[in-house]
Amino acid sequence: MKPRAVVIMGPTASGKTWLACELAMRYPVHIISADSVMIYRGMDIGSAKPDRGELERFPHALIDIRDPAEAYSAAEFRRDAIAEIEAALGRGQVPVIVGGTSLYFKRLLDGMADMPASTPEVRAGIQAEAERVGWPAMYEQLRSIDPVACQSIHPNNLQRLSRALEVHAISGRPISDHWEAQASDGTSGEVRLADGQLVSFLQFGIMPSDRAWLHEQIALRFDLMLDAGLIEEVKVLLDRGDLHDDMPSVRAVGYAQVWEFLNGHCSHAEMRARGIAATRQLAKRQMTWLRRWPGLQVLEAGPAADQRESMLQSTLSQVADFLQK
Incomplete structure (x- = not known):
C-alpha cells in the first residue's frame, strides 16, 4: 500500500490545530507543524502555539526548533518535514501536517527547484546594500532582473525578496527560471521518500463560510x-x-x-x-491561496453551533476512507 499522510491547511484562527488534535484522539498520528512562527523558541503567545499541556498530550514536530535570530527556509522545512514523515511512517503512524504557512506547503507538495544553497556572505552583502539604498530600491533591482518573480513576491516580503536576489547573485539566473524547471519536473503534489516510495496526501483546507x-x-x-x-x-x-x-x-x-x-x-x-x-x-492572503490550490477537500468553518461538529465528522469520514484505500 502506498504511504499516506494528511494535510490540514487554513487561515489563521480557523481551527486547524483543534482538528489535528481531534484526529490524534482517534488515530495513531504524528502531528507536524507547518507554521513559520511556531518554529521559534520563546514566541509562544503571538504564534498561538499549543500550550505545554496540549503539547504533552499531542506532541507537534517542528515547533521550537529555531532561535528568533536564526533563519529557516522553505527548503529546510521540506527537508525536515520529509524526515518527520518518514519517521512517522516507520513507526506505523499517520503523518498529519498542519499549519497556515502557504510557502511551506507549496515547497513540500510541489517539490524544490534545483537552486543554489544560501550563503552567509552573499546574504550579508544583500542586507548591507539594502541598509544603504533601502528595500524599495532592492525590489526595483529585482524587477529589472526578474519581472516574473516580482509578480509573486510582495515588496514587503523581505525574506523572499532577499532570497530571489541571492539566487540570482549566486547562479546568474533569475529565480523564476528555477521555478519553471521545478514546475516541469513531474513531481508536483508528490513527496518521494528515501526508499523511492511516493507518499499519497489527503489535503484538507478549512474555509470560513462567514468572513x-x-x-x-x-x-x-x-x-x-x-x-x-x-x-x-x-x-x-x-x-x-x-x-x-x-x-x-x-x-x-x-x-x-x-x-x-x-x-x-x-x-x-x-x-x-x-x-x-x-x-x-x-x-485573506491565506484564503486566496487556498482557493487556487488543486485537489483540496474544503471544510467549512463558521459560527453555527453544529458547524464545527459537521466539519469534524466530514474529516473523520474522509480520513477513514483514505486510510482504507
Whole structure:
C-alpha cells in the first residue's frame, strides 16, 4: 500500500490545530507543524502555539526548533518535514501536517527547484546594500532582473525578496527560471521518500463560510493574546538586543505591531488595531491561496453551533476512507 499522510491547511484562527488534535484522539498520528512562527523558541503567545499541556498530550514536530535570530527556509522545512514523515511512517503512524504557512506547503507538495544553497556572505552583502539604498530600491533591482518573480513576491516580503536576489547573485539566473524547471519536473503534489516510495496526501483546507465571523475570531484571539502577556513576550525579545525589525521573527504578524508599540512608534490602541488588521490581511492572503490550490477537500468553518461538529465528522469520514484505500 502506498504511504499516506494528511494535510490540514487554513487561515489563521480557523481551527486547524483543534482538528489535528481531534484526529490524534482517534488515530495513531504524528502531528507536524507547518507554521513559520511556531518554529521559534520563546514566541509562544503571538504564534498561538499549543500550550505545554496540549503539547504533552499531542506532541507537534517542528515547533521550537529555531532561535528568533536564526533563519529557516522553505527548503529546510521540506527537508525536515520529509524526515518527520518518514519517521512517522516507520513507526506505523499517520503523518498529519498542519499549519497556515502557504510557502511551506507549496515547497513540500510541489517539490524544490534545483537552486543554489544560501550563503552567509552573499546574504550579508544583500542586507548591507539594502541598509544603504533601502528595500524599495532592492525590489526595483529585482524587477529589472526578474519581472516574473516580482509578480509573486510582495515588496514587503523581505525574506523572499532577499532570497530571489541571492539566487540570482549566486547562479546568474533569475529565480523564476528555477521555478519553471521545478514546475516541469513531474513531481508536483508528490513527496518521494528515501526508499523511492511516493507518499499519497489527503489535503484538507478549512474555509470560513462567514468572513465577519472570522474577523470576530481574529479580534477575540488577538485580545486574548494581549491578556495572556503578548506585550511582555515581545519585550523579552526586544531586550535581548540582538534582534531587529528586518528579521522574519520580528516581522511576524502581531509581533511586528507590538514591537512598534514598545519602540514608541504607536499607541496601545493603534497597536491593537494594526495587529488585528494585519491578521485579517494574513487570513485573506491565506484564503486566496487556498482557493487556487488543486485537489483540496474544503471544510467549512463558521459560527453555527453544529458547524464545527459537521466539519469534524466530514474529516473523520474522509480520513477513514483514505486510510482504507
